[in-house]
Amino acid sequence: MAAAPRRQGGYNFKSIQVVPSGKDFIDVVLSKTQRQTPTVIHRHYQISRIRAFYTRKVKFTQQNYHDKLTAIIEQFPKFDDVHPFYADLMNVLYDKDHYKLALGQINTARHLVANVAKDYVRLLKYGDSMYRCKQLKRAALGRMCTIMRRQASSLAYLEQVRQHLSRLPSIDPNTRTLLIAGFPNVGKSSFVNKITRADVDVQPYAFTTKSLFVGHTDHNYIRWQVIDTPGVLDHPLEERNTIEMQAITAMAHLRACILYFMDLSEQCGQTIEEQFNLFANIRPLFANKPLVVVVNKADIVEIADTTPEVQATFDELRSEGVIVMEMSTLTEKGIMEVKKSACDMLLEHRLEAKLAKGKAADILHRIHVATPVARDDKVREPYIPETAAARRKVKQPIKLKGRGMVSEAEMPDDFPKRRTLRDLEMELREEYSTDLRAEWDLKDPSWKYDDIPEIMDGKNVADFVDPDIMERLEELEREEEAREAAGEYDAEVEEDAETLAVRDQAAQIRDRKATLRVLAKDKGSRNKPIMPPKLKMAIAHRTEKKKAAEAAAKAAAPPPADADGDAAMGGEGRGRERKRKRGSDRDLSRGNSASVDPHNRNLTPSREVAGMSVEQIAKARKMKHRGQTKMNAEGRIGESDRMFRNKMPKHLFSGKTKGAKTRDYR
Secondary structure, eight states, rough: OOOOOTTTTTGGGGGGGOOOOHHHHHHHHHHHHHHSOOOOOOTTTTHHHHHHHHHHHHHHHHHHHHHHHHHHHHHHHOOTTTTTHHHHHHHHHOOOOHHHHHHHHHHHHHHHHHHHHHHHHHHTTTTSSHHHHHHHHHHHHHHHHHHTTTTHHHHHHHHHHHHHHHHSSSOOTSOOEEEESSSSSSSSSHHHHSSOOOOOOOOSSSTTSOOOEEEEEEEETTEEEEEEOOOOOSSSSSGGOOHHHHHHHHHHOOOEEEEEETTOOTTTTOOOOOOOHHHHHGGGGGGTSSSSEEETTTTOOOOSSSSSHHHHHHHHHHTOEEEEOOOOOTTTHHHHHHHHHHHHHHHHHHHHHHHTTTTTHHHHTTTTOOOOOOOSSSOOOHHHOHHHHHHHTTTOOEETTTTTEEOTSOOOOOOOOOOOHHHHHHHHGGBBBOOOOOOOSSSSGGTTTTTOOOTTTTTTTTGGSSSTTTHHHHHHHHHHHHHHTTTTTOOOOOOOOHHHHHHHHHHHHHHHHHHHHHHHHHHHTTOOOOHHHHHHHHHHHHHHHHHHHHHHHHHHHHOOOOOOHHHHHOOOOSSOOOOOOSOOOTTTOOOTEEEEESTTTSOOOOOOTTTTHHHHHHHHHHHHHHHHHHHTTTTTTSSSSOTTTSOGGGGGSSETTTSOOEEOOO
């Protein structure tokens, strides 16, 4: 099985794909089987075709389960394939036994699904009818889904592990590393924030840092890895929790320079004696690694301010070859010195390790350094040709920003004789401007700094510019001033009645246009269809014809009956025309008249509004519309609408067929 994906600088745990839950796993596989296999079969087909149809579904489902489970097993890192640091870190965070058990159960489920498919494919070969083949297929897919449903807890655990792995910092176990350790709240995270771009949370209480944090810094043009570890307390290894074990794992497996931080002010909550005891307890982890004891918070208490016993302990450490340095993250005193000393110690240690392995000797014996030997005692001084020396004495014009070209006469006497463009750029800084025309090859070199003509439509704009235009403009302005002084423009011009009428009509037209513009804008904002002009004209013509016909019919009607006759009939006269529009409210307040045709539906009241006044009808319709609002939002006709209009979604009832064609079986 493949190992965890690697990348430069560590392991790329972020590339592990999402592990679906048990239910989602089943839904994805069955949906894919339904979409990518044929879905139409008839019982009058040959039995061999029916067997092949259902066998294909069983094999396809088994292959999907196999591919997805294999991807999960191969993408998760194996303890034997990763660096020991990551192996122990995963054991601390996720429990090695639980992790292996979950992957083992997934592997077992893969084999069980394969066995189920193999058994039912064998049984399908003896299916003698479409019904029996279908039942065998259902049984096979059902047993596969049951197997996967029992792996729900393992899949959920692996998904949690994947999420946590993707959040782990990218730590390269083989690169140059500074590892910071010590009691909680002694200033480890503050030091990391000072020398790197990391933003580790700093709080005035213990165990603010609960996991490993990584930052990067540069020293001697080399990238360095700085790891901030959680605080460690002084008790046996068996009693340490998961947070402390992360720091222990990093100190045990990473080839780094260890910076052990101490707080002599005891503001961390631990005495100096306890800090020395912790140092002695975890010192076996520092074997064969550069070690620096950093006394932080020197702005409060320095080593010289402590008791003689503490000073003697530090002297003993120095005698053993341990470097002891003081610094303060608050005042930033000694921070760079600590960083430089630790980096230099690690570089020297790595070089000694390479020399001890003998790798350097294998490379050095293949390198030959050639040293030239003098052939005689003659002194050969550098020779400069006369032409080059003469050229160095000539002053050259330069171009300055804002001043243009500076000639030789304007250059000071102490100006250097010969300068390159690079020298000028470094000296003049922002005032320097690159002369792009200096190298132009023109027939006459004096043309280099002439104004470039502006060409429009193939003609030079300068040819159409009057050279005396400014003088003529001044002359015209003087003439206008003389006319104003003479009062030529002061006389009021009288307008006749026709001109005033034209002005009034123009003002009305402008007002009307503004009104129409506002109305058109308001009308266009409504979400209504636009009626074509031809249709508007046809409707208007039809309306006019209808009005003319109604007027003619009204003129030809007999005179109305007398009041007694109307009262006896209990309604209005027959001759009075009642204008009705289709869809409008009917006047139902009238009584039944003998003159009304009972078979005319336009005059017969509907059962919904029978016996109601106009106000009651309007109120009833308003209540009806208000009650239907919720139904419209849900896309239903009424309360009794229980229809689901997409019972056969396309992705489940369409796909490729045996003839390499795509069909829709809905």
